[in-house]
Each structure stands twice: as structure tokens, then as C-alpha cells.
Amino acid sequence: DGRRTPHTYCTLVGMPPRTTAPIIAVAFFASFIAVISYYSASAHNNMGTAIARGMPSASLRPIFRGARLNSLCTSRPTAVFADGVAVDGDRIKLHLRILDEEGSEISTTKVGEAQPLIFTAGQNAMMPGIDNNIVGMKVGDTKTVDVEPKDAFGEVDEERFVKIPSDKLPEGTEIGAVLRLGPQGFPVRLTELVDGEATLDMNHPLAGKNLKFELELIDATEAPPALKELELETLTEGDGETFPKAGDVVSVHYSGRLIENGLQFDSSLERGPFEFIIGAGQVIQGWDEGVMKMCKGQKAILRIPSEMGYGQVGAGGVIPPGSDLEFTVELLDIKARE
Numbered sequence: 001d002g003r004r005t006p007h008t009y010c011t012l013v014g015m016p017p018r019t020t021a022p023i024i025a026v027a028f029f030a031s032f033i034a035v036i037s038y039y040s041a042s043a044h045n046n047m048g049t050a051i052a053r054g055m056p057s058a059s060l061r062p063i064f065r066g067a068r069l070n071s072l073c074t075s076r077p078t079a080v081f082a083d084g085v086a087v088d089g090d091r092i093k094l095h096l097r098i099l100d101e102e103g104s105e106i107s108t109t110k111v112g113e114a115q116p117l118i119f120t121a122g123q124n125a126m127m128p129g130i131d132n133n134i135v136g137m138k139v140g141d142t143k144t145v146d147v148e149p150k151d152a153f154g155e156v157d158e159e160r161f162v163k164i165p166s167d168k169l170p171e172g173t174e175i176g177a178v179l180r181l182g183p184q185g186f187p188v189r190l191t192e193l194v195d196g197e198a199t200l201d202m203n204h205p206l207a208g209k210n211l212k213f214e215l216e217l218i219d220a221t222e223a224p225p226a227l228k229e230l231e232l233e234t235l236t237e238g239d240g241e242t243f244p245k246a247g248d249v250v251s252v253h254y255s256g257r258l259i260e261n262g263l264q265f266d267s268s269l270e271r272g273p274f275e276f277i278i279g280a281g282q283v284i285q286g287w288d289e290g291v292m293k294m295c296k297g298q299k300a301i302l303r304i305p306s307e308m309g310y311g312q313v314g315a316g317g318v319i320p321p322g323s324d325l326e327f328t329v330e331l332l333d334i335k336a337r338e
Helices: 029-034 041-052 128-134 285-292
Strands: 036-038 090-099 105-108 117-120 142-147 161-165 178-181 186-194 197-201 211-222 231-236 249-258 264-267 274-277 299-304 325-335
Touching: 090 128, 128 142, 128 211, 285 299, 285 325
Parallel strands: none
Antiparallel strands: 036 178, 090 105, 090 117, 090 211, 142 211, 161 197, 178 186, 186 197, 231 299, 249 264, 249 274, 249 325, 299 325
């Protein structure tokens, strides 16, 4: 739709365009081939850490349509336990290095302006190789552990080899090429080209591998109280009559913040209004339900519990796993879908 996006993608022939909006629901596996581009060598080197955030063992990281990735805002410490030992339920800040069996580095969070991983211990926000080994560590400690595939990126799953028409691939793609799937950049590898049909390996590139994880505990703080339900606080009254219904196209301005620390991770104010079809799963659940309660012209604060947002997965480097969210939303217009 012409809005700015931090990446450039090759859109597959015959596929519908993707929105570049930042507040997006998980796109289901069936629609995975809508956008693919080449996955650069430099991105591939750091891929392991990016996928590690919020990915439970042996599962694909969900694909977010058009997620806009700004720099992650670090969390503000709350009450730190006197002994500084991490326990289940703590909000963890952790640096991670992923190494092969020989100890050579595959990826790390200690690169450029990358931030530590932030998650709540014991909530299955991270793979077991991280979650199970962080408990009991002291702030400032570093340790290296051997991790089997089942506790890391899972075993190779034959069901994750997917066939698509070869004319959906970027021109000139050769066997062995690593492609980037969707705006989140999930890596897939082309393994076969036969009779106009291409086979893509959707397994994580580190699936089936024994690895070493080097864990450095930066902080362990008491997690803030979790939001229990969706909250709507009106800032400016609307017309009181015109409410959106499922299937309508709504236009909004918004800004989003982490409730944990109040820091803003995105805003539409510089890009222009964001449009979406309400009630169609194009946005996170908290938006679908919250905006449905607003009337035209209304401006409100939506406070969204994690399970109605991005859950224990989080969103790229922007929204840590388990984060409650707060959005200031202004409902500008409502149009019946044609």
C-alpha cells in the first residue's frame, strides 16, 4: 500500500500484496508463501538468535504480516531479589550465544545494537535449553550448556518440507538458496526443483543439531503484575452512534507502548492512518475486540493483556514475550467493505 517498511521483499507472482502495518496478527501456515525474498548471508549469521526469542521447542516461529521492527526498548528494573538468583516467574534479561558442538559461534545477541533477550522465566516463552538452565543462575553469571535438538530448534520434521509452484519463486533461484519468508524474515531453503514444482524446507536451519548455549544473566527482577483483561479508557468522546461491525474497513491512528516500562515501540502518526478489516483476524485479538467497542471519532487507550496480543512469542525484537500492551487509538473512519 505504499507505506514505508524496513525491508524490501520480492512478492511472489500472483500472490496478494501484504500490509506493512505494525500491529498484526499471526498469519497461519497456509498463507505462508505470500512474500519471499533472498535471505542475505549477514542476516543468516544472526538468524539463530532472532528465531530463538519466544520460540518453544520444535515449533515454527509465527509469521507476522508486515511487523515493523524498531529497536527494542530495555526494561526498567522492578524489585530485584536480594540474592540476585533467577527463579521461575522472574523477568529475565539475558545475553545468548549459540555455538556448534565444536564451540564455534553461530549467532549471538552481542552484536551491533542488539539487545538482550527479555522474557519471563518458567512461562515457556523460550526453548527449554534456555528456560531450564536460567533458573538458579545469579545476576552476572555466565555458563555454557550442551543442548540437544529437542531442547533447542527441534528435530528435522518431514512435514515441514512444502511444495509450491516453481513460478512463485524469485527469478533465478537455485537449489540450496536460502529464502526469507514474510516480513519477519523466516529462513527457508530450496531443496528441490522438479517439473515446475519447488520443495521448500521450512525446518529451522539448526533443527536436528546438537548445540551449545552460552547464557549470561544480565538481570532478574520481579515481574510486574499481569493485566487480567482488556481495558478501554476513553480520552475523547466520539459520535456515540457509529460503531464498526465485523467486515468493516476501519481507519485509525495509534501509538503503542509496553506497559512494563511505558516505552513506545511504534506509532502511525508519522506514517499516516492504518486501515484494516475489523473482525477478520488481520490484527491482534485485543485490537479486533477493543476497536469494535469504539465509535467514530473516539480516542481511547486500549490496555491489552499479553494473551490478546503477542503472548509468550513476542514480536521480533520489538515486543518481548509475555508483554502487556497499551495503545492510544483514534478511530478516524469506518467504511463498509465492498
